Amino acid sequence: MSFFRPEAMAAVARWREVIVAAVIIALGLWIAARPGGMIVTGFGYVLIGLGAVAMVPAVRRARFITGGDGPGVVQIDEGRILFMGPETGGAMALDDLSVLSVRRTRKGDTAWVLADATQLLVIPVDASGADALFDAFAALPGLNLDRLIASVQSRAEGSQRLWARDRPQALTR
Template identity: 40%
Template structure:
């Protein structure tokens, strides 16, 4: 049964599954709102709102996710990033992150380049296994614009682009 769908279709369904489930909840809500009686009508409206909210929240992580066939593995545990690659890797606390960049020229795949306050640099391929979890980490950074991150990721620039940097306090 697992071989019934082509791998591309299976990957698409896996990537967009939450958005599709939100659509099902929304459609169930519409059906109840239009055909229900009594409290089912109100439950239908509530399901519509839940489906819309869930769908809006699920679109950004789905746009961020890649195929996961890149080199290395990303682990995120208690606000600490770890990347284990075939040639390099490292561990970095999210609180120490000072700059986030995307480098489309890195080999073999474009990479997220994370720089800490101390100057440690960690390059993580955008399609490494577990890299989809980076969306939640990036979204938690202060003053980051997630739409900017998604736009840069979707258009693949020619040179390294700084997506976010920590505002440094001015000392007088």
């Protein structure tokens, strides 16, 4: 039996990286504010800096996560996105990805739409394991992460193209 509601535990789990970064910053402030010489004060400032550097991606990742109670399972393995859904599924390499879009229906269902030269892969944003897509999408050259996060949080229906490859992949490298 837990003293905390499941919704509260889910919120803490979603924001856990931000909480850890905030604790590091608070510890750094506490150490820097204590009298103890330049080395101790410098260590406090280093902790503040490390916490601030860790805070930025942690906030982005926490805003990206929508939950894992949707249909399907997402797995990412060595630059390949695999989606196994109840009705559809597929796999796509990030190197083959040509267009990344987000689609919201009138009912409020939101899905990632990934396209390459031969297939279209539709992944619900709340599928189990979909939070790992943030790191995969962050590796795409020229993708605006703030726009990506805003599109997930938006309530406007329709499709929105977030990223497109500048030119097709060459046959040789």
